[in-house]
Structure formats: C-alpha cells, structure tokens
Amino acid sequence: MDVYILTLFPGMFPPVVNASIIKRAQEQDLVRIRTVDLRDFARGAHKTVDDYPYGGGPGMVLKPEPVFEAVDWVRQDLGRNPFVALLTPQGQSFNADLAKELAEKADLVLIAGHYEGFDERIRCLAHMEVSIGDYVLTGGELAAMVVLDASIRFVPGVLGDKDSALQDSFSDGLLEGPQYTRPAEYRGLKVPEILLTGRHEDISRWRRKEAIRRTLKRRPELLETACLTFEDRCLLEQVINEEKANEARGDNCGHYQTN
Ligand code: 6GU
Numbered sequence: 001m002d003v004y005i006l007t008l009f010p011g012m013f014p015p016v017v018n019a020s021i022i023k024r025a026q027e028q029d030l031v032r033i034r035t036v037d038l039r040d041f042a043r044g045a046h047k048t049v050d051d052y053p054y055g056g057g058p059g060m061v062l063k064p065e066p067v068f069e070a071v072d073w074v075r076q077d078l079g080r081n082p083f084v085a086l087l088t089p090q091g092q093s094f095n096a097d098l099a100k101e102l103a104e105k106a107d108l109v110l111i112a113g114h115y116e117g118f119d120e121r122i123r124c125l126a127h128m129e130v131s132i133g134d135y136v137l138t139g140g141e142l143a144a145m146v147v148l149d150a151s152i153r154f155v156p157g158v159l160g161d162k163d164s165a166l167q168d169s170f171s172d173g174l175l176e177g178p179q180y181t182r183p184a185e186y187r188g189l190k191v192p193e194i195l196l197t198g199r200h201e202d203i204s205r206w207r208r209k210e211a212i213r214r215t216l217k218r219r220p221e222l223l224e225t226a227c228l229t230f231e232d233r234c235l236l237e238q239v240i241n242e243e244k245a246n247e248a249r250g251d252n253c254g255h256y257q258t259n
Helices: 021-029 064-076 094-102 120-125 143-150 200-216 220-224 230-246
Strands: 004-009 032-037 083-093 107-112 128-131
Touching: 004 064, 021 032, 021 143, 032 064, 064 107, 064 120, 083 094, 083 120, 083 143, 094 143, 094 220, 107 143, 128 143, 200 220, 200 230
Parallel strands: 004 032, 004 107, 083 107, 083 128
Antiparallel strands: none
C-alpha cells in the first residue's frame, strides 16, 4: 500500500509514522508512507498557500492550486490514479469498517487541510471526505494520523499475530473483554480463576461472554448490529440475568480503593 499525506506541516508526521507498528510495517515494505509538503506546490516568491475568503469573513482559506498540483504530482509519481480522501469535520464518520475499506486501497492520498477552511473546489479532488468525530481540530493532520494508524492495522501482515485485528474491539461489532497478565494476584486484586485453569474451551466461552457483558454495559447499542451466533445470544441472556441479580444486590462492581 502506498500512502501520500498532503500537508502544510510534514514535520508533524515522522514521530508517529516512524514508531511502533507503523514503523515495522514500512520496514517490511507492507506500506510506503510519504508526506508531501503543500508549500512546495505554492507559487510566487512568498509561496502563498492561503488567501482571504471571497465575500469577506474571518480567517484564511487554503488555495486550490497547491492541492490540485500536489495531487497531480502524486498521480505522476505513482503512474496510477490513487484513491483520494479529504480530512474534514464535515466528512463521513470514521470507524473500523471505513478503516478496513481504506486498507484495501492500493494507493491512498490523505489531504490534511489546515487554516480555517479550504477552497470548496478542493473537494472535487476527493473520492471521499472523512471526519474522526464531532469536534473541530486545528488541522487535518492529527485526523490523517488516526485514519492512517487504524487503517494500516488492517493491511495483511502488519499485525504480528495474524488474527489479532479480528479480536479487537469493534472488529465483530463488540467491545473486547478484559485481559490479564501476571501476577495472578496484585494488592488483593485477583485474576479470574477460569483463566488459570488451562481449560481452553471454557476460557474461550468466558472471553466471549465477558466481551458481550462489556458491550452490554458500555455500548448497548452495538449489540443491535453485532453478529451474534445462537450461542452468543444464550451468553447475552445469561449476562443480562447476572447483571440484574448484581443490581438487585446493589453490587457496584468494586472500584479499587487506594486506602
Ligand atoms: Cl478530519 N479535520 C479537522 N480539522 N477537524 C476534525 C476532523 C478532521 N475530524 C474531526 N474533527
């Protein structure tokens, strides 16, 4: 996968793309990430990338020419037409399904605007507009990093354990259940007994049940669209009954007290 990030702040990216899993993915040549400085495509002695809005109003607007010409350059560099996504709070909401969809693109261009806004004609370049949530960032760079990180995890071979992306929260529409490591007891807090038994089938069922419990408690709306098997539905019913019983007992599921 080839990713080009068009930005006025290329310096924001190296610490993120040269660390951890994204770094390894590049070393394994599973993804190639390049930042393209929009200022390199600006004209004139001042290399202007923004201008006053027609009709007046506050703030500056990103000019169309540097962005169009940067996309032209990427097309030439690749020799193909890449899929172009524009980062904007007005875009389609980003989620795991969209991350998977983007991970399947052979070539991806992410346009990160900055300033108060961008010239409307820049939208003509994009196959898709993407937002990472209902709040406004000072620029699309952080959003581009989020989209890149979440998408790269779905590129085959990027995650060490082949199916660990499949076990993540949201991959099957459920939140991931709790996980534990050693020690088996810490400050009186115990790892659930079942995980210490080595009974793999029981452990699998327990994990599935706890994923369902966590989803029910934190994001019940996800259960309406999750892919649940007949066994999952039985587990859900058990969980509902257990939670009702806990509530009746006034169980507030133990927040750890520091003193
Ligand atoms: Cl993609 N860009 C900006 N500037 N703000 C955002 C966003 C994107 N998604 C949420 N807020």
